[in-house]
Amino acid sequence: xxxxxxxxxxxxxxxxxxxxxxxxxxxxxxxxxxxxxxxxxxxxxxxxxxxxxxxxxxxxxxxxxxxxxxxxxxxxxxxxxxxxxxxxxxxxxxxxxxxxxxxxxxxxxxxxxxxxxxxxxxxxxxxxxxxxxxxxxxxxxxxxxxxxxxxxxxxxxxxxxxxxxxxxxxxxxxxxxxxxxxxxxxxxxxxxxxxxxxxxxxxxxxxxxxxxxxxxxxxxxxxxxxxxxxxxxxxxxxxxxxxxxxxxxxxxxxxxxxxxxxxxxxxxxxxxxxxxxxxxxxxxxxxxxxxxxxxxxxxxxxxxxxxxxxxxxxxxxxxxxxxxxxxxxxxxxxxxxxxxxxxxxxxxxxxxxxxxxxxxxxxxxxxxxxxxxxxxxxxxxxxxxxxxxxxxxxxxxxxxxxxxxxxxxxxxxxxxxxxxxxxxxxxxxxxxxxxxxxxxxxxxxxxxxxxxxxxxxxxxxxxxxxxxxxxxxxxxxxxxxxxxxxxxxxxxxxx
Ligand code: HEM
Numbered sequence: 439x440x441x442x443x444x445x446x447x448x449x450x451x452x453x454x455x456x457x458x459x460x461x462x463x464x465x466x467x468x469x470x471x472x473x474x475x476x477x478x479x480x481x482x483x484x485x486x487x488x489x490x491x492x493x494x495x496x497x498x499x500x501x502x503x504x505x506x507x508x509x510x511x512x513x514x515x516x517x518x519x520x521x522x523x524x525x526x527x528x529x530x531x532x533x534x535x536x537x538x539x540x541x542x543x544x545x546x547x548x549x550x551x552x553x554x555x556x557x558x559x560x561x562x563x564x565x566x567x568x569x570x571x572x573x574x575x576x577x578x579x580x581x582x583x584x585x586x587x588x589x590x591x592x593x594x595x596x597x598x599x600x601x602x603x604x605x606x607x608x609x610x611x612x613x614x615x616x617x618x619x620x621x622x623x624x625x626x627x628x629x630x631x632x633x634x635x636x637x638x639x640x641x642x643x644x645x646x647x648x649x650x651x652x653x654x655x656x657x658x659x660x661x662x663x664x665x666x667x668x669x670x671x672x673x674x675x676x677x678x679x680x681x682x683x684x685x686x687x688x689x690x691x692x693x694x695x696x697x698x699x700x701x702x703x704x705x706x707x708x709x710x711x712x713x714x715x716x717x718x719x720x721x722x723x724x725x726x727x728x729x730x731x732x733x734x735x736x737x738x739x740x741x742x743x744x745x746x747x748x749x750x751x752x753x754x755x756x757x758x759x760x761x762x763x764x765x766x767x768x769x770x771x772x773x774x775x776x777x778x779x780x781x782x783x784x785x786x787x788x789x790x791x792x793x794x795x796x797x798x799x800x801x802x803x804x805x806x807x808x809x810x811x812x813x814x815x816x817x818x819x820x821x822x823x824x825x826x827x828x829x830x831x832x833x834x835x836x837x838x839x840x841x842x843x844x845x846x847x848x849x850x851x852x853x854x855x856x857x858x859x860x861x862x863x864x865x866x867x868x869x870x871x872x873x874x875x876x877x878x879x880x881x882x883x884x885x886x887x888x889x890x891x892x893x894x895x896x897x898x899x900x901x902x903x904x905x906x907x908x909x910x911x912x913x914x915x916x917x918x919x920x921x922x923x924x925x926x927x928x929x930x931x932x933x
Pocket of ligand 1: 547548549559732733736737738740741744800801804805806828866867868869871872873874875876877879880
């Protein structure tokens with residue numbers, strides 16, 4: 439065969455492949471490579487930037503192939519709301535995930551589906567309400583933790599500091615308060631190991647689990663390129679901590695005086711164990727372990743990463759930092775620590791937190807959804823077993839909703855009288871049946887931790903000529919690249 443015939447042959451094969459690959463009415467998307475799909479385009483690139491480009495090219499509903507697995511990406515507020523709210527009965531399941539199925543066996547909330555997910559989510563939400571979402575006890579816990587955070591930072595005042603680790607410990611201790619009714623010292627070895635494992639897992643989980651879902655043979659490769667073996671190893675460390683706390687709660691349980699989430703769960707578990715129909719009982723020790731892991735995993739990385747982004751943006755926008763500080767100083771002075779009652783009196787600080795949640799889009803693709811039967815949506819056919827990605831970044835960076843979306847401008851969340859104004863489209867915690875259960879606790883933590891830090895300290899870049907990068911890394915969360923910050927006590931700042 440000469441070169442021309444060879445070329446014609448290749449073109450015909452490719453055309454046939456593409457024609458077969460987009461069977462009737464499946465959403466359009468970028469060209470794919472046989473067997474690999476769009477993986478080559480995604481490797482080493484920021485998928486969020488690619489998705490912005492593809493949305494312009496193919497519209498609000500487009501498809502991406504990971505190997506032969508179809509992912510339908512939904513973009514824009516109207517499309518996403520229509521799917522998750524109007525058609526929430528169809529768009530509410532999670533896909534099977536090779537790694538997580540091994541860890542949680544489909545239990546918990548984050549990656550669970552069906553009746554068990556519904557019951558556990560409802561129960562957990564009720565517990566969180568009972569344990570003080572929006573009332574004093576949780577607030578006291580956050581304020582106490584903020585005081586310890588301040589002490590920790592003070593020990594390093596003036597020196598370049600990796601704030602991320604300290605923030606993770608503080609935020610995670612709030613979850614520990616809710617779940618186990620206790621906090622851990624910032625020096626506790628077991629606690630530190632569990633936290634560092636969770637952080638590492640969040641990095642791996644995004645890419646590794648997607649690739650492994652598409653190409654299961656990857657799990658048998660020698661070594662641990664995708665981190666799956668490390669993740670499974672990490673679960674043993676968490677299991678040990680969990681078992682210890684489970685035993686101590688069991689042995690001291692008083693059904694009439696629940697101290698924390700674990701007590702509430704154990705009491706419910708006892709009640710359910712007497713149900714005549716065993717099928718109806720979705721409460722078990724393993725289920726509780728999955729739930730605790732979910733609250734830790736979902737509650738720690740997200741909130742601490744948002745705080746880290748806030749500090750990073752304050753380095754880039756020192757005028758915003760000064761406006762927040764001035765507002766705090768005027769309303770509270772330098773001594774009285776911020777409390778939740780101050781929220782309405784500190785609208786600029788509140789707006790700064792909302793702007794951070796918007797611009798950083800910490801969970802930019804929500805968590806993957808799956809559909810269990812063929813669905814017609816917006817004129818497209820989405821085949822059974824397809825995965826759905828909810829591109830929250832496409833809303834939070836939509837220039838029709840937020841003018842100059844790449845600019846950090848808290849004022850966009852203030853009305854003409856200086857009060858906080860939130861457009862309906864502002865949904866960093868997603869919406870519909872799968873909406874984040876921790877949004878209230880997260881907003882409480884973000885407010886107390888950030889305003890307390892700004893009241894006590896001023897943040898400086900380590901090298902004023904080279905500010906840390908504003909482009910982050912995408913795992914399950916979108917987090918800043920490693921950076922250090924110089925934090926100086928306000929009373930030591932030379933004006
Ligand atoms: C700034 C902090 C946070 C952000 C930006 C955030 C955002 C999100 C998003 C976007 C989702 C995915 C919803 C979907 O799939 O459509 C989610 C789910 C979830 N979040 Fe959060 N979250 C935060 C903090 C928390 C906290 C503090 C907790 C626990 C106390 C928590 C617990 C959960 C759980 C359990 C789910 C799974 C809900 C389900 O699948 O039904 N999150 N979160």
